Amino acid sequence: MTTNRETPRHATATATADHHGDRRPPTLVFIHGTNSPSFMWSGLISELTLRGHRGVAVDLPGHGDEAFIPRAYQAPQDLEALATEPSPLAKITIDDYVERVVEVVRRARRHGPVILVGASQGGVTVSRVGNAIPDLLDRVVYVAAYCCVDLPNLNAYLSTPENSDSLLPQVTQAMVADPAILGVSRLNWRSADPEVIRGIKECLAGDFTEEAMTRLLNMLEPDETAGIPMADARGEAQTWGRIPRTYVRFTLDRLIPPALQDRFINEADRLTPDNPTDVRSVAAPHVGPFGRPELVEIFSELAGR
Template sequence: MTPPHAAQSTDTRTDTHLLLPLPLPDTVFVLVHGAWHGSWQWAATQRALAGLGAASVAVDLPGHGFGAPLPSGYLLPGRPGLPTERSQLADLTMDDCADAVLDTLRRVRRYGRVVLVAHSAGGGPASLAAERAPHLVDRLVYVSAFVPAARPRFSDYLSAPENSTARGQDLPLGDPGALGAVRINPLSPDPAYVEELWQTHYHDTPADRFDRWRSALSPDLPLSVPTTPLTLTAARWGRVPRTFLRCADDRALPIATQNLMITEADRAQPHEPFTVHTLPGSHTPFAARPEELAEALVR
């Protein structure tokens, strides 16, 4: 399938020179997942990081991971009530999610340098955690992730013209406002729905491996994650060095949207601009190319 037009970015930014990866015995990577995923998504990347001499710990945000509460009919034939049953995650807040990140940051700080890595919607909780406790973070890394430095809500970027080529708009079920969550159906028996989920998030992951990945996804993203406005300050979040890892053929968050977030963040917080690197492939490099992602993180 031809990549979306946004992947053919006119951005003339030159990627920062990448050094060969070296062991990082005094550095811990704290990994924050995106929507519908969990700490498990990082397992292959963590193995690759360990092979490069880097320690890491992955966070389960509230309402995600294998302990996430599910809609009552989710595992029943036909998934009764899935489009209408209010989510058990509806009352979770962005502060709850940031607290989970902060708890891990406090635990690992004793071991040395801390690099906080966020993917996709995880950029909100990670950013808020860094704003609240910048002394716990030595570098922020956004992997095709939301950066709220200029526009306060993830949904502000999802509705931007630069994001018009994004796929997956038909994946959410029901009314997110009534559900209290952005709900998808990873176990859908509809081949067209499954194809769209694959092409949106995992198109460069082999189909058989994607089937295993989608079976582990959680159906609900708390609505607070994409809709809560965040305020980042120059004195706190803005003082933390930051890197953006762009995904060149991202169909869920096109590279034009990624570039928009980078540009607006640098304009809003010019004293600590992004270092930018680019990875090939989809929105989910941890599934398609975890070794390359690990190498990019330690460079």
């Protein structure tokens, strides 16, 4: 079942402030998706900061300043070595991701409410953190993100009918190693195959210009720990389910199709009928970019409640 429902902007206008009775301005804590650094949020955070809001983007373990770039990934590339070079991300788990974010949320909560935001695979960490520390979160926000409720993990949703239009296989064409052997999903964003790059663009970036696409490819990181899609990521009614939530649908998303995004929304609302999802829709491809004006307006409003 899909939904075209949009929550009126005033319908939950006091939800965040009333959740803890704390009227101090909130801190928005942003979690990136797979094979990405926190820099993906920089444009959005810059615009929100200029409007007087507070925001911080978290680099999950093994990403951003801690990213591992295989020697064989550099130019000139050694594709044979790239398929076998060990990665420290193989030892990282979802628990490490949760621990990192919980630490940031605890620090931010000393200064007022916290709104936790995740994009794409970052939704897995959002749900797990929501289960762990629901009383420290005033809202959770999913931006075209996996929000598992009925099925146990991200991977289980990949074979659902709602995901049938996903172009994920066009991205996995760039995979250069067996995740089961290497322990990471290693993607060669610098592939010399134009068809691989075309497929990545169609799936992730929609109508990005060639210049914007090149910048995106140079921002993405080759390694992602392989265990996250199989990690239990279900939001639990008695913990996560008590937190007000927003889902920002990307209607042009070809990685997580709108039908699957709607399934996440509907499952969450069935689990917590007294805490319905605040739904927003933006005509954007999977990677945004997140600094686009529509998203700035949405987060400015959420932060201003």
